[in-house]
Amino acid sequence: MAGLIGFGLVKGRSDIGELASPYDAFVGCVLLTALIAGTVAALLLLRAAHGRPLAADLRDPRTGHGSGSPTDADHTETLLAARALAWGLTLALTCTALLVTAVGMTWYGPTRTKPSIEVVTPAGPRCGSVVRIAAGRLTLKTSTGEITVDLERADGMRAVESCAP
Structure with missing residues (x-):
């Protein structure tokens, strides 16, 4: 019991x-x-x-x-x-x-890390795991919370193992 x-x-x-x-x-x-x-x-x-x-x-x-x-x-x-x-x-x-x-x-035990993506924008790189994508906007979950990136303004993106602090 x-x-x-x-x-x-x-x-x-x-x-x-x-x-x-x-x-x-x-x-x-x-x-x-x-x-x-x-x-x-x-x-x-x-x-x-x-x-x-x-x-x-x-x-x-x-x-x-x-x-x-x-x-x-x-x-x-x-x-x-x-x-x-x-x-x-x-x-x-x-x-x-x-x-x-x-x-x-x-x-x-330690959690399996989810794949992350780094998006290069004019304001600097943004890195996190994908939450959703809609209407040309990508929402990323980062260590500081969720951020939304306008993909039309992005210079590039790449898959990364983990986000550097």
Whole structure:
């Protein structure tokens, strides 16, 4: 319940495609690892709770004859169940930690930069990401806000990786 409320109140990015490279690939690998750890944890916890899904062999492993006792088989099964429980709990906690890491990196990791355009005007260069274009006017989103450039008065434009401050 606390997890649902916490994740419902605190909201960040919900798509790893918005992350800058290589963070997006790293988060994908963390999520895959969490999925594997969670699956193995669930199988081990089921194994610990319900036993091995095989018939117990009561034969003595040294002789191969039916001299093994049910008590010995129960003791062996108990030890195997305890080991499965310990590993299952460890992997379940690992899965939780990996999921928290992936969500945290998705929320707080660096954003993928949008393509920018630099427009050269008589007043100087204007740089930003395109918001809209209409009636010969280009609106750019800059670090200081939105600016509108009259394209009829522009001397040129080019695509840039990022806008220089």
